[in-house]
Amino acid sequence: MLSVTPDTAIAVPASVIAAGFSPVADESRAINGTVGDITVADPRMTARNVNVYYGDKLAINNVSLDIGKNEVVAMIGPSGCGKSTFLRCLNRMNDTIDICRVEGEIRLDEQDIYDSSLDVVPLRAQVGMVFQKPNPFPKSIYDNVAYGPRIHGLTSSKSELDDIVEESLLKAGLWDEVKDRLDETGTGLSGGQQQRLCIARTIAVAPEVILMDEPCSALDPIATARVEELIDELREQYTIAIVTHSMQQAARVSQRTAYFHLGELVEVGKTDDIFTNPRHRLTEDYITGRFG
Amino acid sequence: MSKQEQIRTMDRVNATLKQRYGRERRFRRFGFFAVLLGLTFVGLMFLSIISKGYSAFQQTRILMDIEFTESIIDPAGEREYAVLSSANYAGLIKQSLRALYPEVKGRKEKRELYAIVSNGAPLVLREKVLADPALIGTRTQLWLPADDDIDMLIKGHIDRTVPESERRIKDNVVAWIEKLEADQKIEKFFNLTFLTGGDSREPELAGIGGAVMGSLYTLIITLLLSFPMGVAAAVYLEEFAPRNRWTDLVEVNINNLAAVPSIVFGLLGLAVFINFFGLPRSAPLVGGMVLTLMTLPTIIIASRAALKAVPPSIREAALGVGASKMQAVFHHVLPLSMPGMLTGTIIGMAQALGETAPLLMIGMVAFIVDIPGGAMDPATVLPVQIFLWADSPERAFMEKTSAAIMVLLGFLIVMNVLAVILRKRFERRW
Numbered sequence: 016m017l018s019v020t021p022d023t024a025i026a027v028p029a030s031v032i033a034a035g036f037s038p039v040a041d042e043s044r045a046i047n048g049t050v051g052d053i054t055v056a057d058p059r060m061t062a063r064n065v066n067v068y069y070g071d072k073l074a075i076n077n078v079s080l081d082i083g084k085n086e087v088v089a090m091i092g093p094s095g096c097g098k099s100t101f102l103r104c105l106n107r108m109n110d111t112i113d114i115c116r117v118e119g120e121i122r123l124d125e126q127d128i129y130d131s132s133l134d135v136v137p138l139r140a141q142v143g144m145v146f147q148k149p150n151p152f153p154k155s156i157y158d159n160v161a162y163g164p165r166i167h168g169l170t171s172s173k174s175e176l177d178d179i180v181e182e183s184l185l186k187a188g189l190w191d192e193v194k195d196r197l198d199e200t201g202t203g204l205s206g207g208q209q210q211r212l213c214i215a216r217t218i219a220v221a222p223e224v225i226l227m228d229e230p231c232s233a234l235d236p237i238a239t240a241r242v243e244e245l246i247d248e249l250r251e252q253y254t255i256a257i258v259t260h261s262m263q264q265a266a267r268v269s270q271r272t273a274y275f276h277l278g279e280l281v282e283v284g285k286t287d288d289i290f291t292n293p294r295h296r297l298t299e300d301y302i303t304g305r306f307g
Numbered sequence: 308m309s310k311q312e313q314i315r316t317m318d319r320v321n322a323t324l325k326q327r328y329g330r331e332r333r334f335r336r337f338g339f340f341a342v343l344l345g346l347t348f349v350g351l352m353f354l355s356i357i358s359k360g361y362s363a364f365q366q367t368r369i370l371m372d373i374e375f376t377e378s379i380i381d382p383a384g385e386r387e388y389a390v391l392s393s394a395n396y397a398g399l400i401k402q403s404l405r406a407l408y409p410e411v412k413g414r415k416e417k418r419e420l421y422a423i424v425s426n427g428a429p430l431v432l433r434e435k436v437l438a439d440p441a442l443i444g445t446r447t448q449l450w451l452p453a454d455d456d457i458d459m460l461i462k463g464h465i466d467r468t469v470p471e472s473e474r475r476i477k478d479n480v481v482a483w484i485e486k487l488e489a490d491q492k493i494e495k496f497f498n499l500t501f502l503t504g505g506d507s508r509e510p511e512l513a514g515i516g517g518a519v520m521g522s523l524y525t526l527i528i529t530l531l532l533s534f535p536m537g538v539a540a541a542v543y544l545e546e547f548a549p550r551n552r553w554t555d556l557v558e559v560n561i562n563n564l565a566a567v568p569s570i571v572f573g574l575l576g577l578a579v580f581i582n583f584f585g586l587p588r589s590a591p592l593v594g595g596m597v598l599t600l601m602t603l604p605t606i607i608i609a610s611r612a613a614l615k616a617v618p619p620s621i622r623e624a625a626l627g628v629g630a631s632k633m634q635a636v637f638h639h640v641l642p643l644s645m646p647g648m649l650t651g652t653i654i655g656m657a658q659a660l661g662e663t664a665p666l667l668m669i670g671m672v673a674f675i676v677d678i679p680g681g682a683m684d685p686a687t688v689l690p691v692q693i694f695l696w697a698d699s700p701e702r703a704f705m706e707k708t709s710a711a712i713m714v715l716l717g718f719l720i721v722m723n724v725l726a727v728i729l730r731k732r733f734e735r736r737w
Contacts, residue, residue, distance in 0.1 A: 106627070108623065108626065108627065111622070111623070111626065113549065113550050136629050136630075136631050137629065138629075139626060139627060139628065139629040140628070140629035143627060143628065143629075144623075144627040145627075146620060146623060146624065146627070148620055150618075150620035150621060150623065150624040151624070152621065152624060152625075152639055153621075153643065162625075162628060162630075162638070163628035163629060163630075166628075166629065166630050166634055166638075167629060213624070216624075216628060217627065217628060219628075220628055220629060
C-alpha cells in the first residue's frame, strides 16, 4: 500500500486522502504495489526495487520498471513525485549529488549499472540525457555536437567528425537551420533550437537509450511540436524514457506511461489504456485534472 | 467594497505616500552624500600627492665647461681601463667650478662651491670617458646634475627671502646660483634617473628603478606560485572534494587566513623560508613566497566564487554525454570561470604589490643601490622604497616619496582597470 508521511504530503487534496488510496478496482496488481504490468517482452533497461534517498529522506520507494527496446516510456506525475529522480538513476546522474543514495538493481541489457566495477563514463555514453533547460555549451554549434565524439575518440579524421555532426543535426531536425552557421555559438540559438541542439549532442555519441527530463518545459508550443515529432522519429533507433508534466505530450509521444505519486510508481501500462481507462484512483484523479 | 470604503483607503494611502517618498529621498541623499564624501577624499589624496610629487620628475642641472685634462685623468697616457675607471673626475669638476668663479678663495668657501654640483656628477664624466676615451684632452659643455639643496632652491622649495640663518643655503651660494641663472646655465630637465636609477643616499641620484624591478621579480614569483596553486585548490575544493566536516574546516581556515595580518606572514616567512630553508635575505624569491601565502586565500576565494557561478547545467551537459568529471571541469567549467579567477588574481596581485609589512620582516627593507638582476639578488620593492624615503630627513626625499607613490598608484590603477576590463570582456550570461 501507499504510505504517506506528513512531510511528503504535497498536492494531495483531502478528498484523495479520505478515499484511502484504494485502487479503483484492482486485482491484477503486479509487484510492489504497482498497478499494471511493469515488464515488457524485450527490455532494454530493467529497474527492480529501486529506493532512492536524499540524506534520510526517501525520495523513491521500491520502484520497478522495464523500458523496452524502441519504445518511448513517459513518466508523469505531480511535482516532487520522484519521476525525475528515477530518470536520473538510469544513467547514474544522481552520483553528482553528494547526499543521494540509490538502492536496488538497475540493468542496462544484462549489465548492473550500479555494480561497483562499472565505469559511469561508458554508461553515460550508452545512456544519453537531455535536460529540462536547454544547456548547450557556450561554444560553437559544431563544437557542441562534436564534443561527445571527440572525448570518446569515436572518429579518426576531421571528415568523419563532420559527418557525425551533420548526421546528428539532421536527425535532430536542426541541420537546415544551422548548416550555414556552424561556427556560431550554440547559446545564441532560440530556446527550441537549443534544445534540439542538445538532442543532437546527445545522439552524436550514438547512445542506446535517451533519457529526457521534461525536454519541452522551457519551449513554446511550436518548438514543443518539433521536439515531439523528433522524439517519434528517434524511437525507431533509440529507446527513450521521457519525464513530462504535460499529459497531452505523454499521450502523443509515448507507447507506455508510468504514473508516479509521492515517490511510488502507482500505475504503468500502455499509454492508450492509462489515459482512457486508468485503473488506480490516483491515476484517474491526476489525468482527469483533479489534482497535480 | 462600497464606494465609501474605497475613498477611505485612498485617503490612507495618500496620507502615508508623502512619508514614503520622503524616506526614499532621504535615503538617496545619504547615499549620494556618502559617495561624494568618498570621492572628495580620493580627490584630495591625489591632489596632495601629485602637487607634492610632480616636481620629482624634474631635475636641476648645471651647464659646465669641462676640460678632460689628460694629466688629471690618465697621466701615463696608456688609456687602461683600470686607470680610466678610477680617475679623479671630481677634480675636473672642481677645476671647472674654480674657472667659473675665480673670486672664490679659501678652503671653506671652495668646499661650499664644490657642493653645488651633485656627488653623482663625476660618475657622469666617468661614463662618458669610458665610452669614448678620445674625449681626453678635449673641452666640452655638459649639463651635470646639481646638488639636491640647489635643486630644492631652483624648484622653490627653499625660500630665498627668509633670513640666511633660517634656510639651508647660505647667501654666498644663493649669489653663485643667481649668477648661473642669469647666464642661463642652470635648468630643469626631465628626470630620467628617477625612473631608471637605484636607490641612493643622495636624493638627486635616487631612483625607483631598483624598487620597480624588485617589485616586478617579487610579483612574478607570487603569480607563478599563487595562481596555479590557488586555482588548483579552488577546483579541488569546489569540484572534487567531498563535502564533510574536514572540507568545512579547510574552508573556514582559508577564510581566516585571508584576514590574518600580513606581518604574521612575514614572520612566518622569516622563520620558515630564511631560518629553516636558508634562503637568502632580502631576495624577491622569498618576498614572492611570503606574498604567495598572503595572496592565496584571496585567489582561492575568488576562484571558488567563479566556479560556483558556472551553472550546474553545464556540468550536467558534459557528464550527460559521458565526459569524466575531470573532462567536464577542464573542458567546460574552468574555461568559463577563468575570467573570474583572473580578476581575483589581479586584485590579489594588486594587494601584493602594495604590501609592505611582511617584506620588512624578511629584510627587503635594506638599503640597496644596485638594480636587482634576478629573483635571488637583494632587492626592495616600491612600497618599501616609499617607506624608506618617507623616513629620510632630506627635503628632496619628500617629493621623491610622493612621486614614488604616484608610480605605485599608477601600477595599481592599471591592474585594477585590467581586472575590470577582463570582467566586462568575458562576462557571460546564460
